[in-house]
Amino acid sequence: MKTYSLLTELSQLDAIASNEREVSNYLVSKINKPHIKDGLGSIIFKEGVGPKLLLTTNMDEPGLIVTGFTKDGFIKFQPVGIHFSQSFLHQMFTITTKNGKIHAVSTYKPYSYLQPEERKSEFPLKDMLLDAGFKSDIDAQKAGIEIGDMITYQHKINRLGNDLVIGKGLSNRSAISLLIELLNELNTSDVELNVAFTTQKSMSMKGAKTVSYMVEPDISIAVYAYDAMDLPGLDSRGRKLGSGPMVAIYDQGLIAHPKLLRFVREVAQKEKISIQEMYLETEASEGGYLSLSKTGSACISIGIPVRNRYSSQEIVSLEDILETKRLLKSLILALNSNTVDKILFE
Structure with a gap:
């Protein structure tokens, strides 16, 4: 169609x-x-x-922009638009850079590290990071990532039943x-x-x-x-x-x-x-x-x-x-x- x-x-x-x-x-x-x-x-x-x-x-x-890096290569971000934070964690993202597209995933503290009350709570976006596999902030910048770069959700489109589409x-x-x-x-x-x-x-x-x-x-x-x-x-x-x-x-x-x-x-x-x-x-x-x-x-x-x-x-x-x-x-x-x-x- x-x-x-x-x-x-x-x-x-x-x-x-x-x-x-x-x-x-x-x-x-x-x-x-x-x-x-x-x-x-x-x-x-x-x-x-x-x-x-x-x-x-x-x-x-809805998306994000790059705001900085941690010393060990994780990417900090600022949300742009509305995000449903309950579904934000462990999602795949695309960072659009001057050198092309880079894949990343949203990450937070490991489940085993969280206190019982934390596991029941909503995880704040401001405490999350993106993991693109870099080992340092220098690695991330060498890959072409700059402050202000666009970040978007990554999800392929699929057909569901009854003419519904998801993406x-x-x-x-x-x-x-x-x-x-x-x-x-x-x-x-x-x-x-x-x-x-x-x-x-x-x-x-x-x-x-x-x-x-x-x-x-x-x-x-x-x-x-x-x-x-x-x-x-x-x-x-x-x-x-x-x-x-x-x-x-x-x-x-x-x-x-x-x-x-x-x-x-x-x-x-x-x-x-x-x-x-x-x-x-x-x-x-x-x-x-x-x-x-x-x-x-x-x-x-x-x-x-x-x-x-x-x-x-x-x-x-x-x-x-x-x-x-x-x-x-x-x-x-x-x-x-x-x-x-x-x-x-x-």
């Missing part, structure tokens, strides 16, 4: 906040449309004439994959379509701010990923894998524009696309910043459900990705000057 092939390639790229070049270079090679970049590295593909529509998703994944970075790479396919499939529309792949979500969503300022959209859609809650004992309403795109009515940064929300519901019903409406009190998407573009834009966040988010083994549904793409494509084709005016001004 084309979507799985894209995900496989995207998942193996390494990109943390402020160092997203591997992904942006890949996008240029895959999307044959005009593009521009902002000063931070966000990339915007644009086509068509009409009211301005902006779709965004971020390129960066690293899939929460944002699934959104990137569907937007690549969307851009390559769309030949015409009645809007000026801007699709932006943004930088530095993990650092205050900087890319969302700059691209919204550049585009000045009338309508904007943040294409995001949200936690799936379909595990035993949790309230999974509106947040299930395999049940279609998630439409955020409310998150920490954005209340969905009421008329745009109604428009999304009408299009989904007409096209027989199942959507999951949900509320999120603990997290914000890029939508909050997109809505503040200069004079403001009508905005909504549409997301893909993800299990094990912020880990090296995120799980997504191929069916959810395809249905989210179908919803976005249907919305784009249904927008024109009249429908945009109705959403914004009536």
Whole structure:
């Protein structure tokens, strides 16, 4: 399947906040449309004439940066983005250096050394190190590792049952994959379509701010990923894998524009696309910043459900990705000057 092939390639790229070049270079090679970049590295593909529509998703994944070395060759680091610390220990990582990629594993005190109360506690990231097999700090530096080098999770993508896929970075790479396919499939529309792949979500969503300022959209859609809650004992309403795109009515940064929300519901019903409406009190998407573009834009966040988010083994549904793409494509084709005016001004 084309979507799985894209995900496989995207998942193996390494990109943390402020160092997203591997992904942006890949996008240029895959999307044959005009593009521009902002000063931070966000990339915007644009086509068509009409009211301005902006779709965004971020390129960066959770990762680390090198902050130093111990005398015996272990590597110190600073987390970048959100990490689920309970699953961090003994994971494989990739250090991207000027000389290439270096493998490492996260490490901590041996189990036999821990006191009984320590074994029951969460291990703090600040006390962990990376082991790349070096015997001294000089060895590590001779290998090309420098302060500030990017570190990312290392995990190959795999298929699970029921069209589920597991791998690293899939929460944002699934959104990137569907937007690549969307851009390559769309030949015409009645809007000026801007699709932006943004930088530095993990650092205050900087890319969302700059691209919204550049585009000045009338309508904007943040294409995001949200936690799936379909595990035993949790309230999974509106947040299930395999049940279609998630439409955020409310998150920490954005209340969905009421008329745009109604428009999304009408299009989904007409096209027989199942959507999951949900509320999120603990997290914000890029939508909050997109809505503040200069004079403001009508905005909504549409997301893909993800299990094990912020880990090296995120799980997504191929069916959810395809249905989210179908919803976005249907919305784009249904927008024109009249429908945009109705959403914004009536």
